[in-house]
Amino acid sequence: xxKLVKITGxxxxxxxxxxxxxxVSKIPFLFGPVRPGDVIVxxxxxxxxxxxxxxxxxxxxxxxxxxxxxxxxxxxxxxGAIRRDDIVGxxxxxxxxx
Amino acid sequence: xxxxxxxxLDRRFPFERAKAHCDIPCGIYDPHHxxxxxLTVIRMIDLMNELVKEHGQQDMExxxxxxxxxxxxxxxxxxxKHEVRIIWGDYIKPEHVQKYPExxxxxxxxxxxxxxxRQTTSRETAVELLQAVNRFxxxxxxxxxxxxxxxxxxxxxxxxxxxxxxx
Numbered sequence: 001x002x003k004l005v006k007i008t009g010x011x012x013x014x015x016x017x018x019x020x021x022x023x024v025s026k027i028p029f030l031f032g033p034v035r036p037g038d039v040i041v042x043x044x045x046x047x048x049x050x051x052x053x054x055x056x057x058x059x060x061x062x063x064x065x066x067x068x069x070x071x072x073x074x075x076x077x078x079x080g081a082i083r084r085d086d087i088v089g090x091x092x093x094x095x096x097x098x
Numbered sequence: 099x100x101x102x103x104x105x106x107l108d109r110r111f112p113f114e115r116a117k118a119h120c121d122i123p124c125g126i127y128d129p130h131h132x133x134x135x136x137l138t139v140i141r142m143i144d145l146m147n148e149l150v151k152e153h154g155q156q157d158m159e160x161x162x163x164x165x166x167x168x169x170x171x172x173x174x175x176x177x178x179k180h181e182v183r184i185i186w187g188d189y190i191k192p193e194h195v196q197k198y199p200e201x202x203x204x205x206x207x208x209x210x211x212x213x214x215x216r217q218t219t220s221r222e223t224a225v226e227l228l229q230a231v232n233r234f235x236x237x238x239x240x241x242x243x244x245x246x247x248x249x250x251x252x253x254x255x256x257x258x259x260x261x262x263x264x265x
Contacts (some may be wrong), residue, residue, distance in 0.1 A: 006108060009118035014191070016118060021104050024116075041116045051116040070188075074119040098101055 001025055003089060005041060007051060011068030011075070012039070016051065019097035024089030033057065034064050034084070039091040042066070042082050047074065049088065127189045129235035132208075133259050135178035136228040140255045142171035143221045172216050178227065179212035182234060189238075198237045204230060225257065232260040 002025045007016055016022070016039070024041045034040065038054045042064075052066035052075050062084035065076040076082070107113075146167045153160045186205045195201050211227040214220070232248070239246045245263040250256050 003114070004104070005114050005116040006112075007118055008115045011118040013118075018118075021101070021108075021113070022116070047117060047119055049114055049116045051118050068118060095101055095104060 001027055001089075002092075003041070005049065005051070011070065011073035012051065012053065013069060015039075015069065016094065017097055021095040022051065022091045023093035023095075025092050026087070026089045028090045028092065029087070033059070034087065034090075040064070040066065041088040041091070042086045043088060044079065044082065044086070046079070051091070052076075127185050127238070129181065129185060129231065129238050132178045132181035132185075132231045133228070133235055135174040135181065136224070136231045137251055137255060137257060137259065138174040139171055139178065139215050140221065140224040140228060140257060142167045142174070143219055143224050144255055146171075146219060147221075175212045175215040175227070178231060179209055182208045182231065185234075185238060190241075194237075194241050197241075200233075201237060204234055204237075208234060228257055228259075232258070235260040 002023060004021060004023050007020045007022065008018055010018060022039075022041070034054055034057050036054050036056055039051065040054055041049060041051045044050050050066075052068055052073070055065045055067045055076065057064050058081065061081075063081035064084065064087065065081050067073060067075045067077065146164060149160065149163055149167070153163075182205060186201070190201060208227065208230045211223060211230055214223045215227055236246050239260075239262045246260050247263050248258050248260055251259045
């Protein structure tokens with residue numbers, strides 16, 4: 001239910017930087033839906049474990065569209081929506097690299 | 099304190115990585131292409147001047163060579179702008195601008211000089227473009243803690259270029 005992961009890559013810069021740690025959990029989604037603005041970690045069949053910001057959700061299907069913070073980010077603009085089942089969790093704690 | 103502790107744990111028992119994936123190979127930036135492009139613009143203007151001086155009659159050969167020089171000048175002035183824009187947009191961070199307050203104005207100036215180089219055949223403008231790109235390169239390498247030196251390019255137009263001093 002709770003997972004600690006380390007961030008690689010720059011697509012969420014400057015909020016999340018390479019080397020930062022985040023704790024993610026599915027617990028928040030037991031009490032409410034995924035919302036735009038949530039930062040989530042999910043598994044993508046090609047890119048593996050990824051972290052992105054939720055742009056919009058499709059209530060009927062539970063699909064979620066995610067984006068990075070800048071134009072070069074690989075996100076839903078490239079690979080489309082991600083499935084609700086592929087979400088590992090929402091970021092509930094962010095530990096910045098010093 | 100907490101970060102250091104988790105970092106130590108991570109070194110011993112690595113946590114899973116979550117990719118904030120980018121489209122381009124993150125971290126691969128080099129102003130060298132912009133400098134080469136600016137040098138090429140100067141070289142093309144020199145070749146255009148030589149052609150006008152040496153080629154008495156404006157025959158097909160003349161027009162063919164001139165068209166080629168102009169095309170390359172256009173292309174490289176634009177390439178210079180593109181390369182600087184990529185570094186400015188993707189690499190330069192607020193802390194760099196804080197340390198080098200001239201960065202935004204310098205980049206804007208490079209854009210304008212690049213456009214002017216396309217519009218005109220002024221060698222002075224092309225040299226100005228190279229000088230501005232050299233300063234941009236100097237700042238870029240400084241942000242990486244790499245010293246630079248200035249030396250004349252070992253090929254025409256033999257203008258001064260900023261090089262990183264790599265060990």
